[in-house]
Amino acid sequence: MAHLIAARRSAVVPRGGAFARLSIEDLGAPVALACLAAAGIAGAEVDEIILSNALGAGGNPARRVALAAGLPERVAGLSIDRQCAGGLDAILLARAMIDSGMVEVVLAGGVESYSRRPIRLRTDPDGGPPAAYDEAPFTPWPDRHPGMTDAADALAQRLGITRAAQEAWAVESHRKALIANHSTEITPLNGVAHDAFTRALTPALAARASVVVGSITAATAAVAADAAAFVLVVSDRVAARYARSLRIAAGATIGANPLEPGLAPLVAIAKVLGDRSPADLAMAEVMEAYAVQAMATVTAVGLDPRIVNPGGGALARGHPIGASGTILAVRLFHDLRAGYGLAAIAAAGGLGTALLVEASGA
Structure with a gap:
């Protein structure tokens, strides 16, 4: 079995803010x-680092982070791109490697710099000038490749989730974030020790x-x-050396x-829950790329909104794409004290990832 014994994150800062000059390794x-220091694990004990990154230009950012952190040169680094789901998928890959007996200690996570993402150019095979594009396609079919915001609005229309209901969800997200104490999970960087976007969002x-599109706004x-x-x-x-850990029960x-x-996370959630009921969960971290996505997931699964x-x-932090899934797991590690916790996220192309953990120890 695989366990989480430590979890840390930076603050989340909107692009162009205090982290704008920081590289992936910074x-x-x-x-x-x-994260290593929190567990008292020396870098020499690390077998691998798995890193999710969606917007970088390659170059194996996991390797760059490993070298910048002073990990042993033998730690090769494995970089993955599953867009929004990658931060949870890195953890699932670490679990698979540990369960196989290949390794015993893996740093798994995600890093994203929206501020420093590269400018993308597509070359012209006929010799014309290169054409700029914002993102790569997530399907081979232009008619089945909606923008994420367009898809969120279409989902809201189909499910009858109004703009006002989405705004109420966003207001509540900020309210909860304002009163929460995230200091134990955040590693200060560039003098920033709290999520910069969180604010007193009111209905007005x-x-x-x-x-942005239809019922989707800058608030939702x-x-x-x-x-x-x-x-x-x-x-x-x-x-076994630690009094407290989160056991990875399923993913x-x-x-x-x-x-x-x-809606992609729904099948993944059903798979990780197995014979368990949503009522068996003590906590759930559901990604809020859009309010409507989280609302649809909570309703369809039957999650108690009080534990979500x-x-x-x-919505109260921001969305650093490759890191967002791992942030959900970090939140579980710091707030789940007993029972089962769920993390779930949707990704472009119709992907859904879910992680189920169980708290043990004090």
């Missing part, structure tokens, strides 16, 4: 080191937010952001309808 290495302010869509997050995933043997990534990415995102969600 963001990731201090958080990785803080939400109602004045600019419209998570802002693009920079951040890093890591968890330390270890074997039974290593976890799944499932592909679903690319036209409705917001108790410290606020991504």
Whole structure:
């Protein structure tokens, strides 16, 4: 079995903010080191580092973070891109490696710099000038490749989730984040020790937010952001040294309808719950890329809203794509004291990832 024995993240800062000049390794290495320090694990004990990154230009950012953190040169680093789901998928890959007996100690997480993402150009095979593009396609079919915001609005229309209901969800997300104490999970960087976007969002302010598409507004869509997050995933043997850990009980990534990415986590959640009921959960961290996505997931699964995102969600933080899934796991590690906890996230292309953990120890 695999266990989480430590979890740390940076603050989440909207693009162009205090982290705008930080590279992937500038963001990731201090958080990785803080995660090791929290567990009292020396860098020499690390077998691998798995890093999710969606917007970088390659170059194996996991390796760069490993070297910047002073990990042994033998730690090769494995970088993955599953867009929003990657931060949870890194943890699931670490679990699989540990369960196979290949390794015993893995740093798994995600780092994203929206501020420093590269400019993308597509070359012309006929010799014309290169054409700029914002993102790569997530399906091979232009007619089945909706923008994420368009898909969120379509989902809201189909399910009858009004703009006002989405705004109420966003207001509550900020309210919970404002009263939560995240100091134990955040590693200060560039003098920033709290999530910079969290604010006293009122219904009146939400109602004045600019419209992005249809019922989706700037208040009900998570802002693009920079951040890093890591968890330390270890074997039974290593976890036995610690009084408290989160056991990874189950995990799944499932592909679903690319036209409705917001509903993709539903099958993954059902798979990880197995014979358990949603009522068996003590806590759930559900990604809020859009309010409507989280609302649809909570309703369809039958989650008790009182246990969902108790410290606020991504609407109150921001969305550093490759790191967002890991941030959900970091939140579980710090707030789940007993019982089962769930993390779930949707991703472009119709992907859904879910992670189920069980708290043990004090």
